[in-house]
Amino acid sequence: MLEQLNGHDDPYPVYDQIRAQGALTRDGGLWATTSHSLVNKILRDRRFGVRYANGTYPGTPNVVSGSFLELDPPDHTRLRRLATPAFSPKKIDEYRARVEKVADALLDQAGDEFDLITDYAAPLPIAVISELLGIPDADTGDFANYGRLVAQSFDGHFSPDIDRANERIFALFERLIAERRARPGDDVISSLVAAEAEQKLTVPELLSTLVLLLIAGFETTVNLIGNGVRALLDHPKQWAFFKAYPDVAGAVVEETLRWAPPVHLTTRLAHEQITLLDKDIRADDGVYLLIAAANRDPEVYPEPDRFDLMRVQKPEHLAFSSGIHYCLGATLARMEGEVAFRAVARRLPDLRQAGPAGHRDSVVIRGMVSYPVSRS
């Protein structure tokens, strides 16, 4: 399935071919679904998990394999609960003014021609998650490269650079953990360090939670911002409407997440024999949940291929997944997206594409690595 999707900058025609085979199809020994209701149902069905029924991890482990993203209950529940307070809507709202400042500063620094990804869409979420985690003097370029290496590993591509990059990031977190043990602060690392002292999680779990929060915090949001600005510039009427009413920034976020989501797919494994739509899924069978295809399910969204800010977003798109793994950072990502889009509409009304976009070479996380733009 991944092979079939590889090498396509535009995977939607492939999704349509898979959709034509029915709501639940089998391809090369793996199940796949493009149906919004079925993706949602499987994500909420506790008979499916992210590991095999015996708890082992499928495939080659990557750096976040030990984190709660890749764990089933009860470990998932225990670790997610420890990280949740840092992402409460109240906490996130307190960050809004600071995110606005970062967005304005980045646009102040950008020249007449700049790269929307490397100069704006990437540094913004990196600055935000670094501050939230209490990482001083974060090296934006270094983190962005690291994020890309980790994202590639989700596709099963392991660059030879990944081990060195992992070592550097673990060394950084080990140093910060030691500092917070000596001088606790009011940040996520301090609260997780306190939990570790109370034996609520182990040191390896602490490290993998921090790596997950760091990577999940920017590797996806960069694509929300990049994909959204590109969608606006490619749809002049929608762009004009947004500039006239910048308060519809929330609709830009939701329609971008539906129409061009950063995460295109996830997988689940059956923990027992399950019959769905008259098909027998055996224990330990894997199911590809094609989130991006489900977000364009014609049974749910009229004219699904149209980017339309006025669209009624019901039911909610699946860009943040569903069920127990529903994105912990959804409120933060939505706020960052709103701030980023509004700043562009207010400050760069004549923005236009100034060169060819460079696409990520990835099947799971979709977006651009470069997008040259001009202010006039």
Ligand code: HEM
């Ligand atoms: C537009 C931006 C974002 C998108 C599209 C996104 C998407 C997702 C998706 C699809 C999942 C679930 C994957 C699955 O079910 O297998 C997820 C989980 C997660 N996300 Fe996000 N995410 C975004 C931003 C963020 C941010 C800013 C954070 C902040 C740290 C974050 C933290 C997490 C965490 C911790 C999980 C694991 C949740 C769990 O396993 O219980 N995400 N995200």
